[in-house]
Amino acid sequence: MANNTYCVASNWGKGFFTHSERNAFHLEGHAGDVWVVGNNAAGVSWINKVSGAAKTKVEAQAIVDGKVEESQTHWDSQDAEYKALYPRPTKYTLS
Amino acid sequence: MATYKGIQGVPVQTLASDPTPTENFVGQLWYNSTSGTFKIATEGAGAWATANPLSGTGRQQSDMVGTKSAAIIVGGDYTWPHTYPTWSETYDGTSWTEGNDINEGRINAAACGAGVPACLYIGGTDSPAGQLASVEQYNGTCWSEVNDLNDSRRAGTAAGTVTAALLAGGSSPGSTNSVEYYDGTSWTEGNNLQSPNEAGQGTGIQTAAFVTGGNPPATRTEIYNGTSWSNANSMQNEKTSGAAAGTTTSGLVFGGYDSSSPAPTDTGQTESYDGTSWTEVGDMGTARTGVAGAGPSNQAAIVASGYTTVYLALCEEWTSPLYVVKTVTTS
Numbered sequence: 001m002a003n004n005t006y007c008v009a010s011n012w013g014k015g016f017f018t019h020s021e022r023n024a025f026h027l028e029g030h031a032g033d034v035w036v037v038g039n040n041a042a043g044v045s046w047i048n049k050v051s052g053a054a055k056t057k058v059e060a061q062a063i064v065d066g067k068v069e070e071s072q073t074h075w076d077s078q079d080a081e082y083k084a085l086y087p088r089p090t091k092y093t094l095s
Numbered sequence: 096m097a098t099y100k101g102i103q104g105v106p107v108q109t110l111a112s113d114p115t116p117t118e119n120f121v122g123q124l125w126y127n128s129t130s131g132t133f134k135i136a137t138e139g140a141g142a143w144a145t146a147n148p149l150s151g152t153g154r155q156q157s158d159m160v161g162t163k164s165a166a167i168i169v170g171g172d173y174t175w176p177h178t179y180p181t182w183s184e185t186y187d188g189t190s191w192t193e194g195n196d197i198n199e200g201r202i203n204a205a206a207c208g209a210g211v212p213a214c215l216y217i218g219g220t221d222s223p224a225g226q227l228a229s230v231e232q233y234n235g236t237c238w239s240e241v242n243d244l245n246d247s248r249r250a251g252t253a254a255g256t257v258t259a260a261l262l263a264g265g266s267s268p269g270s271t272n273s274v275e276y277y278d279g280t281s282w283t284e285g286n287n288l289q290s291p292n293e294a295g296q297g298t299g300i301q302t303a304a305f306v307t308g309g310n311p312p313a314t315r316t317e318i319y320n321g322t323s324w325s326n327a328n329s330m331q332n333e334k335t336s337g338a339a340a341g342t343t344t345s346g347l348v349f350g351g352y353d354s355s356s357p358a359p360t361d362t363g364q365t366e367s368y369d370g371t372s373w374t375e376v377g378d379m380g381t382a383r384t385g386v387a388g389a390g391p392s393n394q395a396a397i398v399a400s401g402y403t404t405v406y407l408a409l410c411e412e413w414t415s416p417l418y419v420v421k422t423v424t425t426s
Binding site: 011013014015016017018019020021022023027028029030031064067068070071078079081082085087089090092 | 139140141142143144145146147148175176189223224352359360363377378380381382403404405409410414417419
């Protein structure tokens, strides 16, 4: 079972996460600036570096779900050509 | 009792600070007198790191050529109905700068070339159901039209330079296995792919190129040896609308859409090719499809733009291997 922690942080570009940080802990970016972060010392240090706002998994999942719902609403309002070209966004569970 | 000097012939060096780890330092041991610890330089796995985002808005279905220190991204869109912007941006290793526009806005084109100095932007579409035969060439400053493809198509895969290129597959409409070859002046139809391929990932040069994945999402790989296309070992994961970097002996494919289990998803998966087989390596920080990417090998690449719930301007850089300093412990 994944041992992760969750935060919200805005990706500012170069230096937001480095190569060595990627090799030191698990990291996934999601819609709503949600980050799934490996729960070890390096991961916690990175959250501090980026001034991440800590979230519970439920809170993080709710943010991502909200963004997916926004994109689903957008998809539903499009014409048939759009729907034929692009799949409808689907909700998924954070690790 | 054996000693380090007895085995290696030299004593352990004492250094006040750790040297910057490089390939030449791998395996070397030293004593850091400041921290009071023994250190060793090792070769670590590759990884993606963030780079500065595009100067413009997020977009998908752009194309990129170049390297981590000099790249160009062109085309793509973020609206529906598409407005087919004519934008391009160049990257200097630090930041993206808006460049001169292409002549004909489009998405789902293919790009190849040496990057910022010279590249081709091939085919694509400027309407929901259409495809283009037009080709534009960048000379480092501006874009100009060159001779058209013989067959219009979108979502093909390009490889080569502005004087020796190829465009493989695409939709014309419907997936095609047709390949056209460019000699710097005109396009000629030549040996075809073994299977139709649309929205696959590929790169290389005109005499040594690969195409892998494609729509519907697939794992198959074909290699061109300058004479014919042949099937090669498949990727580990299905992928379409991702990006590729490198060569037929040092390739990298990343991002895209993965329709395999457990659920279809935009992916950050990265696979490295050594000329024989594909190996899954470190994921991108932000998964996405419709990405643009480029790079000279499976050791260095850049990715920007794409879509996952929202249009992205995010950029990441791949480096492999990474050389790191580790503290020697007894545990």
